[in-house]
Amino acid sequence: MDIDDRYQQYLTAGLKLDLTRGKPCPEQLTLSEGLDATIAGDYIAEDGTDTRNYGGILGIPEARRLGGLLMSLDPSSVMAGGNSSLTLMHQFLAWRSQLWQDQTPGVTPKFLCVVPGYDRHFTICEQLGIEMLNVGFDDRGPDMQTIEALVEANDDIRGIWCVPKHSNPTGHCYHPETVARLAELPKRSAGDFIVMWDNAYAVHDLVTNAPPLANVLALATEAGTQDQIAHFASTSKITFAGAGLAFCGLSPRSLKAFETFLVPQMIGFDKVNQLRHGRFFKDATSLKSHMEAHQKILLPKFELVQTKLSDLTRAGLVTRSQPEGGYFVSLDLTRASAKQVIELAKAAGVTLTPAGATFPYGLDPQDKNIRIAPSFPDMMALDQALDVLTCCIVKASTSTGLP
Numbered sequence: 001m002d003i004d005d006r007y008q009q010y011l012t013a014g015l016k017l018d019l020t021r022g023k024p025c026p027e028q029l030t031l032s033e034g035l036d037a038t039i040a041g042d043y044i045a046e047d048g049t050d051t052r053n054y055g056g057i058l059g060i061p062e063a064r065r066l067g068g069l070l071m072s073l074d075p076s077s078v079m080a081g082g083n084s085s086l087t088l089m090h091q092f093l094a095w096r097s098q099l100w101q102d103q104t105p106g107v108t109p110k111f112l113c114v115v116p117g118y119d120r121h122f123t124i125c126e127q128l129g130i131e132m133l134n135v136g137f138d139d140r141g142p143d144m145q146t147i148e149a150l151v152e153a154n155d156d157i158r159g160i161w162c163v164p165k166h167s168n169p170t171g172h173c174y175h176p177e178t179v180a181r182l183a184e185l186p187k188r189s190a191g192d193f194i195v196m197w198d199n200a201y202a203v204h205d206l207v208t209n210a211p212p213l214a215n216v217l218a219l220a221t222e223a224g225t226q227d228q229i230a231h232f233a234s235t236s237k238i239t240f241a242g243a244g245l246a247f248c249g250l251s252p253r254s255l256k257a258f259e260t261f262l263v264p265q266m267i268g269f270d271k272v273n274q275l276r277h278g279r280f281f282k283d284a285t286s287l288k289s290h291m292e293a294h295q296k297i298l299l300p301k302f303e304l305v306q307t308k309l310s311d312l313t314r315a316g317l318v319t320r321s322q323p324e325g326g327y328f329v330s331l332d333l334t335r336a337s338a339k340q341v342i343e344l345a346k347a348a349g350v351t352l353t354p355a356g357a358t359f360p361y362g363l364d365p366q367d368k369n370i371r372i373a374p375s376f377p378d379m380m381a382l383d384q385a386l387d388v389l390t391c392c393i394v395k396a397s398t399s400t401g402l403p
C-alpha cells in the first residue's frame, strides 16, 4: 500500500491518541497509592509540628530531607513547597525580576534558553517580561562557549534555564565539565545572574548505572557563586503528578531572602502532603526501588519509540534522541516540516505537542523539532500513534500540501 493510501486509512479509522504531555500513566500512579496509608491518623511530624495547622514556609524536616536526597543537597538548604516546582520557579523569578527592576529600572532582563527546551520555562519568562535568547546543545550539554561569550558581552542577561539530567526534550545529561563551567558562569556577568537548575528528572533513569550528575552546588561554593544557583525538583513524576511535592534548594542567604519574599503570599504549604511523602520515602533505598518500578513500566515504551523510528532514521528522514531517562524523545525532521507533520497527525486523530513548543515564543526557526511523550498511552495506543506519526513524516517528506 502506498503512503497516501495508508494515510487515508488512518484518516477514516476514528483514532483518538495523544502523545503531548509527559504524564505518568495509571500503572505508574498506582505505585504511589500507599501515600495515604502513611498518615493513618498521625499528623504530627518528627519535630512535633502538627501538619494540619498553619505555618512553616520552609517545610517539615521529613520533606526537606527528601528534597535534599533528590537534589543532592543538605536538607537545611531545601524549601519543601506545594505540589509544583513550576510554581516555585515562577515565584523565584518573580522575586528576582523585582530586584532587577529596582537595580536597573526600565531595562528588559534577558534569559538564555537552551533549545529545544521545556515550553513552560519559556512561558514563565514570557509572563514576567523576560526576553529569551536561544542557545544550542552539543553532546556535553549546553553550548558553553557561546553562552560564556554572550554572558560576558551582555550584563542584562540575567540567567539561564538548565535541565541538567535527562533534559526535556533532548535527554541530555550535562558533562561534569559543563556543570563546572555553569557553576562559574555567574562570575562572567557584572549583574545579578541566576542559573535555574531544574533537576526535574534527577532520579528518572531508564538504564541502570546512568552516569551521576556533578554536584553544581559544591562547584558553585568553590567558585563563590552559591547565591547564584537555584535548584528545583519535584515528585510529580515519582508519586502523583497532580499531588506531588516540590522543592527549591538555595544557599542560606538566598533561602532566607526567598522565604521573606513568599511571606505575603502564604502562611505555609500543604504540610500533610509533605508528611505523607516524607514517610513514604523514608530513605534512599525506598526511593531507589520505587524508581526501579517506574523504570520497568516506562522502558518498553521508550524502546518501542526507538524501534518505530529506526527505519526513518536509517532512511535519513529524521534524527532522534536516545535518552537514558526522563520523559521525552526529541525528534528532528531532516526536512523543515514539523508543522505539516503535526497537522497531518492531528487530522488522523493523533495529537502531538504543537510545532515550535520546544522553543521560546513557540518559534522553531527551522520548523524541525517534534517532542514525543511516550509515558501515558498504553503499549497498543503508543504503537498505533507511532505508526500514524511515521506515516505522516514519510508523507510530508514526499508531498507539500495537506490532504
Ligand SMILES: Cc1ncc(COP(=O)(O)O)c(C=O)c1O
Pocket: 022, 083, 084, 085, 086, 087, 118, 163, 168, 198, 200, 233, 234, 235, 236, 241, 246
Ligand atoms: C523540566 C521540567 N520541569 C518541571 C516540570 C513540571 O514540574 P512540576 O510538576 O513539579 O511543576 C516538568 C514537567 O514536564 C519538566 O519537564
